[in-house]
Amino acid sequence: MPDRRTAVVVEVRARLARARAAARVRLDRATSEVEAARARLARTREIARQRPARAAAERDRRVAELGERHATGLAELAQRAAVDGALAAPGAAGEAWEGWHWAPAAGGEPAGPLRVGEVRIAGAPPVPALVPLLDHGHIALTGDHPDGIVSTVLLRALGRTRPGQVRLTGYDPERLGGGLAGFAPLAPAGLLTFVGPGGLTALLDELVEHIRRINENVLAGDYASLREMAAASGKRPEPWRVAVLLGGAHGGLLGGDELSRHERAQLDRIVRAGAACGVHLIVHGIPLPGVLTISSDGSVSEWGSLPVHLDRPPPAELVTATCRRLAERYATGPTPSSFPDLLPTEIWTENSAAGLTAPVGDSPEGRTVGVTLSDYPPHALIAGPSGTGKTNLIYAWMGALAARYDPDELEFYLLDFKEGVSFARFAPGQRDPSWLPHVRLVGVNVNTDREFGLALLRFLGRELRRRADAAKRYEVTKLAELRAEDPEGRWPRIVAVIDEFQVLLSGRDALAQEAANLLEDLARRGRSQGIHLILASQDVSGIEALWGRPALVAQFTLRIALPKARRILAETNPAAENLPRHHAVVNADSGALDANQIVRIPAAGDRRVWGDLQHRLWRERPVSLGPPRLFDGDAVPRLSSLVIDGPAPVAVLGEAIDVQAHAARLPLPRSPGRNLAVIGTQVEEACAVLGAAAWSLAQQHAPGTARFSVACLDADAATTARWLRDVLPADTGWYDEEELAEALSTWQPDPALPHYVVLFAADAAATRLAVKAPGGSGHDHLRRLLNTGPERRTHVLGWWRGVGRLRDTLGGPGSRTDSIGAWVALDVQGSDLTGFYPGQGGPVWYPRPWRALYFDRARHRTPEVIIPYGLS
Numbered sequence: 014m015p016d017r018r019t020a021v022v023v024e025v026r027a028r029l030a031r032a033r034a035a036a037r038v039r040l041d042r043a044t045s046e047v048e049a050a051r052a053r054l055a056r057t058r059e060i061a062r063q064r065p066a067r068a069a070a071e072r073d074r075r076v077a078e079l080g081e082r083h084a085t086g087l088a089e090l091a092q093r094a095a096v097d098g099a100l101a102a103p104g105a106a107g108e109a110w111e112g113w114h115w116a117p118a119a120g121g122e123p124a125g126p127l128r129v130g131e132v133r134i135a136g137a138p139p140v141p142a143l144v145p146l147l148d149h150g151h152i153a154l155t156g157d158h159p160d161g162i163v164s165t166v167l168l169r170a171l172g173r174t175r176p177g178q179v180r181l182t183g184y185d186p187e188r189l190g191g192g193l194a195g196f197a198p199l200a201p202a203g204l205l206t207f208v209g210p211g212g213l214t215a216l217l218d219e220l221v222e223h224i225r226r227i228n229e230n231v232l233a234g235d236y237a238s239l240r241e242m243a244a245a246s247g248k249r250p251e252p253w254r255v256a257v258l259l260g261g262a263h264g265g266l267l268g269g270d271e272l273s274r275h276e277r278a279q280l281d282r283i284v285r286a287g288a289a290c291g292v293h294l295i296v297h298g299i300p301l302p303g304v305l306t307i308s309s310d311g312s313v314s315e316w317g318s319l320p321v322h323l324d325r326p327p328p329a330e331l332v333t334a335t336c337r338r339l340a341e342r343y344a345t346g347p348t349p350s351s352f353p354d355l356l357p358t359e360i361w362t363e364n365s366a367a368g369l370t371a372p373v374g375d376s377p378e379g380r381t382v383g384v385t386l387s388d389y390p391p392h393a394l395i396a397g398p399s400g401t402g403k404t405n406l407i408y409a410w411m412g413a414l415a416a417r418y419d420p421d422e423l424e425f426y427l428l429d430f431k432e433g434v435s436f437a438r439f440a441p442g443q444r445d446p447s448w449l450p451h452v453r454l455v456g457v458n459v460n461t462d463r464e465f466g467l468a469l470l471r472f473l474g475r476e477l478r479r480r481a482d483a484a485k486r487y488e489v490t491k492l493a494e495l496r497a498e499d500p501e502g503r504w505p506r507i508v509a510v511i512d513e514f515q516v517l518l519s520g521r522d523a524l525a526q527e528a529a530n531l532l533e534d535l536a537r538r539g540r541s542q543g544i545h546l547i548l549a550s551q552d553v554s555g556i557e558a559l560w561g562r563p564a565l566v567a568q569f570t571l572r573i574a575l576p577k578a579r580r581i582l583a584e585t586n587p588a589a590e591n592l593p594r595h596h597a598v599v600n601a602d603s604g605a606l607d608a609n610q611i612v613r614i615p616a617a618g619d620r621r622v623w624g625d626l627q628h629r630l631w632r633e634r635p636v637s638l639g640p641p642r643l644f645d646g647d648a649v650p651r652l653s654s655l656v657i658d659g660p661a662p663v664a665v666l667g668e669a670i671d672v673q674a675h676a677a678r679l680p681l682p683r684s685p686g687r688n689l690a691v692i693g694t695q696v697e698e699a700c701a702v703l704g705a706a707a708w709s710l711a712q713q714h715a716p717g718t719a720r721f722s723v724a725c726l727d728a729d730a731a732t733t734a735r736w737l738r739d740v741l742p743a744d745t746g747w748y749d750e751e752e753l754a755e756a757l758s759t760w761q762p763d764p765a766l767p768h769y770v771v772l773f774a775a776d777a778a779a780t781r782l783a784v785k786a787p788g789g790s791g792h793d794h795l796r797r798l799l800n801t802g803p804e805r806r807t808h809v810l811g812w813w814r815g816v817g818r819l820r821d822t823l824g825g826p827g828s829r830t831d832s833i834g835a836w837v838a839l840d841v842q843g844s845d846l847t848g849f850y851p852g853q854g855g856p857v858w859y860p861r862p863w864r865a866l867y868f869d870r871a872r873h874r875t876p877e878v879i880i881p882y883g884l885s
């Protein structure tokens with residue numbers, strides 16, 4: 014039993030020991046956990062103790078970084094704003110007063126905002142404080158000292174615009190204009206008007222009426238504002254009106270009075286609708302809701318709390334000196350427009366169906382003055398003494414027209430009877446190959462060739478008939494209607510310019526008579542067919558040439574008088590007498606006094622400026638359009654450029670003086686009288702006519718199908734004879750005096766083989782040909798040839814050095830002349846040709862260098878003047 018008890022005790026003790034050991038282990042573990050927790054707690058406490066300091070440091074770091082970034086950003090923004098500000102308000106709109114001067118914006122440039130001070134922010138560069146006024150809005154001023162801002166804004170607005178473009182009205186009832194005293198020099202020129210106390214209602218009414226007029230007549234529904242109109246056209250048609258309404262010294266209501274309901278309503282209308290019409294208010298002393306407000310302490314509504322440092326006002330002397338200068342410049346008128354100002358931005362956009370309208374200059378106030386050619390007024394007369402600018406005016410007018418209407422809408426025919434080549438620039442030249450695409454004909458150095466003027470009038474007369482016939486076919490009467498009925502047809506308006514036209518009408522001969530009749534017909538009927546005449550003359554005789562024909566003059570309802578032009582306007586209209594240089598009176602009502610428009614004509618003669626336009630138009634010309642016909646009275650036409658066409662054979666004798674530069678041709682069919690006599694002592698001209706005739710015939714016959722025989726009986730003609738040896742067939746017979754006498758007796762005309770007998774100085778063989786021989790003298794054989802040869806295709810083309818000598822060949826003074834079917838007279842008086850001409854007393858002919866009178870009995874009613882060709 015005890016052993017069991019002992020065993021139990023031992024057992025218990027052992028268990029207790031194990032339990033104690035386990036408890037100790039747990040205790041130790043718990044103890045170390047407690048310590049670890051304590052240590053954690055201590056660490057956490059330590060961390061917690063350190064955290065606010067770090068966060069604060071981090072916050073401070075971030076704040077500093079942001080601050081730095083903000084400062085840099087602000088500086089950059091300010092820098093950019095300063096640059097933008099300087100660009101938006103350049104020159105007079107923004108420059109500092111030191112060195113400031115009047116410098117208007119270029120035409121077409123917007124007015125832009127004006128500088129009143131600068132925005133200053135610490136750490137950033139100052140930014141110009143700009144306020145919009147012209148074309149944008151109004152300015153309200155508050156505070157006790159508005160004068161400085163008013164001076165600043167007004168001077169900058171005036172400095173940025175041309176004289177007269179800004180008109181000021183001052184209403185300053187308390188100080189009676191004292192607030193605008195510096196601007197007073199503008200008043201005498203009408204650029205500043207003061208309105209007295211009590212005048213406010215009338216002023217507001219007038220501004221409202223002005224706005225209404227601009228909307229109705231100027232913008233006319235085409236534009237929303239003058240700014241838009243100016244941007245589109247590059248021109249400002251109306252000045253800006255700036256009304257400065259200055260209130261009481263203490264910022265009270267205007268003049269201490271309340272605005273009436275009417276005034277308030279008018280003011281609101283101006284605030285609402287004024288800016289679009291260029292009407293602006295600068296007001297002190299009346300609240301204008303919604304209007305940019307500047308207070309004299311430097312705050313600007315709409316800009317929040319931005320600190321504005323207002324500029325000091327412009328020095329008083331700068332204001333008065335500038336205003337004085339502006340007034341003077343305004344009195345002498347705005348800068349005249351230049352030739353490029355007459356041109357549209359886009360070329361060839363106009364349609365000429367109803368007429369041709371283009372500016373020729375501007376009025377003294379700077380308003381563009383347009384001139385129209387249409388059914389009314391259809392034609393123009395231009396007059397002015399030499400050097401007053403007629404040619405320049407024509408250049409300006411033509412340039413403005415040519416840039417607007419394309420060559421299918423407008424054609425020019427130009428003739429200058431003056432010595433000189435003022436129209437030559439429109440045709441291709443040696444230095445400049447371009448031409449004005451609208452020009453179809455240019456006549457220069459025409460002074461002695463009145464025939465060319467007549468040819469132009471005949472050509473226009475034919476064109477008039479062609480148009481009238483077409484109109485009849487379509488049962489219409491006017492060009493506009495014809496174009497509507499025949500949209501595929503080409504019916505350009507034609508403008509014919511004849512400078513010094515009186516040359517054409519001078520003389521009491523048939524040519525002058527025919528020219529006057531044609532002019533009258535063209536003037537009367539051309540109006541409805543789109544053919545317009547512009548006649549220019551430098552002296553009164555030109556106009557007087559017309560004066561005897563009131564019906565003709567009456568058609569020229571558009572009159573343009575240059576300084577000192579006489580009799581061109583109505584007798585009672587002296588407007589041209591005191592006209593300044595480079596001005597013109599344009600009168601579209603036959604010179605009636607109240608239709609005068611004074612126009613300043615820009616310089617348009619400069620070759621470079623004109624060349625720029627011509628080249629531009631030339632590059633755009635339709636590919637099918639060739640150069641114009643150039644008739645130069647001083648030039649010799651070249652045979653080498655001649656193309657012979659039409660039924661053969663014809664002998665070409667020279668160039669006809671006509672619009673198409675036709676060759677003057679002598680047909681040589683099988684019929685009696687088809688011989689040619691060139692008569693006169695001018696060797697070169699005679700050789701040129703005869704040489705061209707022989708050459709042209711050789712061109713029309715294949716080798717062996719015609720015979721040529723040439724006798725050169727004057728040594729002076731040897732050069733031409735040598736030239737003919739090269740161009741005539743190789744089997745051509747060459748004869749001297751002796752050989753000719755013999756050959757004449759042997760030549761038997763053969764209808765199967767045309768034979769051309771070319772005699773240079775036929776009369777030089779007279780002595781030899783007079784020698785009697787059994788079958789008859791040489792003269793007998795020559796007369797037989799002349800009389801019977803042509804009907805069997807043998808033709809004599811001869812040169813005789815005088816009418817009497819030709820007569821001798823034909824058989825003496827009373828001999829028949831009908832074997833000479835055609836003649837070309839050189840230095841021969843018309844009266845000497847009596848026997849060779851069907852009319853009484855011979856043709857009217859006054860010999861002149863390198864011209865000849867050609868008459869073909871078979872085809873001519875009257876002879877024609879021709880120009881011999883140069884043989885090469």
Ligand SMILES: Nc1ncnc2c1ncn2[C@@H]1O[C@H](COP(=O)(O)OP(=O)(O)OP(=O)(O)O)[C@@H](O)[C@H]1O
Binds near residue numbers: 398399
């Ligand atoms: N509006 C103008 N502006 C500047 N210069 C001009 C103007 N008009 C003409 N001129 C210049 O005056 C000079 C004479 O002008 P122009 O040849 O046009 O006169 P005109 O009346 O045709 O003379 P004329 O009858 O002798 O030919 C030219 O040198 C021309 O450049």
